[in-house]
Amino acid sequence: MKINENYSKLEGNYLFATVASKVNEFKATHKGKNIINMGIGDVTGPLCEAVIKNLNSAVLDMADAETFKGYGPYRGYNFLIEQIVELYNRRNISLIESEVFISDGAKSDCANILNIFGANQTVLIPDPVYPAYMDTNIMCGNKILFADATRSNKFLPLPNQNLNVDIIYICSPNNPTGATYNKNQLEKWVDYANEQDAIIIFDAAYKDFIEDENLPKSIFEVPKAKTCAIEICSFSKTAGFTGTRCGYTIIPKELTKCGVTLKDMWLRHQSSNYNGTSYIIQKGASAVFSQEGQQQIKETLNHYKENAQIMCKTMDEMGAFYTGGKNSPYLWFECFNSLNSWEFFDVMLNELNIVGTPGQGFGKNGKNFFRLTAFGTKENTQEAMNRIKQYF
Ligand code: PLP
Numbered sequence: 001m002k003i004n005e006n007y008s009k010l011e012g013n014y015l016f017a018t019v020a021s022k023v024n025e026f027k028a029t030h031k032g033k034n035i036i037n038m039g040i041g042d043v044t045g046p047l048c049e050a051v052i053k054n055l056n057s058a059v060l061d062m063a064d065a066e067t068f069k070g071y072g073p074y075r076g077y078n079f080l081i082e083q084i085v086e087l088y089n090r091r092n093i094s095l096i097e098s099e100v101f102i103s104d105g106a107k108s109d110c111a112n113i114l115n116i117f118g119a120n121q122t123v124l125i126p127d128p129v130y131p132a133y134m135d136t137n138i139m140c141g142n143k144i145l146f147a148d149a150t151r152s153n154k155f156l157p158l159p160n161q162n163l164n165v166d167i168i169y170i171c172s173p174n175n176p177t178g179a180t181y182n183k184n185q186l187e188k189w190v191d192y193a194n195e196q197d198a199i200i201i202f203d204a205a206y207k208d209f210i211e212d213e214n215l216p217k218s219i220f221e222v223p224k225a226k227t228c229a230i231e232i233c234s235f236s237k238t239a240g241f242t243g244t245r246c247g248y249t250i251i252p253k254e255l256t257k258c259g260v261t262l263k264d265m266w267l268r269h270q271s272s273n274y275n276g277t278s279y280i281i282q283k284g285a286s287a288v289f290s291q292e293g294q295q296q297i298k299e300t301l302n303h304y305k306e307n308a309q310i311m312c313k314t315m316d317e318m319g320a321f322y323t324g325g326k327n328s329p330y331l332w333f334e335c336f337n338s339l340n341s342w343e344f345f346d347v348m349l350n351e352l353n354i355v356g357t358p359g360q361g362f363g364k365n366g367k368n369f370f371r372l373t374a375f376g377t378k379e380n381t382q383e384a385m386n387r388i389k390q391y392f
Contacts, residue, residue: 006141015361026349036384038372039355041175043240045303048296050287051239058283069279074271076102076248080282083289084248093220095250099263101270104277105247106205106234111136112273113201113230116265121166126157128362130175130203150365155179155323155332159192167199173206176362176371177332178324180215186222193228200229208238208301210327226252237329239288239297246277246285304329307374307381314385318392329374332359336392344370352387
């Protein structure tokens, strides 16, 4: 019997645990302080009415033998897949139903997609980025290279022609930097991937925060992407599904490697590894695409976007260097007073009573940067910005 030795190479996930323990210690010794939490990457608004209505009626479907559902289709229910195909078609991206796979969220697909690739791949991961990409690649023993995102490239690294890679992760809008690629920049990645015969895993979890009509919400807005990219999407941030769990992954029929069509391989994977996202949840998710659902999720998204605007305005007034805030719920800024991100965290907590996330936790290039999120209330966001402006 052997265990997967690669797990011993994982670093402990101390970031949020350390943040929580520092906050708890502060709370215990400073009772009654109004601490504003802008560290969480989770949504705070409830599911919209249209989703709740569909969830309720799907529960009742399960109570009646006539409408009861057992195991569902491996790719997901057509009522939901058809709506996703329509959404892409409206944006002039042609898709067919068999290219869409309903999931229980982006995180599991980001990880499990690695199962259809061979061992010992060389993967290119942005630094800084959502830590799950790195952990899941360490677990399967892949070789990891980093695409350095820094102040000098505005946290949007471009391909390095001298590197040979097999799998490329792109997260746009990025967590934690909020930086979002334009079409021209994505074209560079797509050309590079096609030349290298590499795969792009495009994480579009935050696409619905994109306001600028010129910025791509999907990598398939770059036509040649269909021969190199897999797109992973989520209802989590779009419609408050972080606790409800639903997402979808798109693998174009044109995407073949070593003579194999990857969407067929993924279907084979899912049929052996996954018994589907629950019918009730898929029914709930389908309400997101209805007219009332669209209107209702827009109201919540607008609330977060307004918070992000308040944060950007403060940073502009202070002359700070930052990315995100626009087209993203995350604001990523350079720590003031030349502090590193943990020192800055301590000042923010102890002096300003604001909780944020030290950039170091997302990669070495985050060492002097800090992430604040727009998922709180407007009052708290404004109050936090007032405190920052006054103190610094
Ligand atoms: N991808 C990115 C970039 C994220 O930041 C997150 C969550 O914070 C996820 C994926 C996870 O999404 P889901 O809730 O759909 O699993």
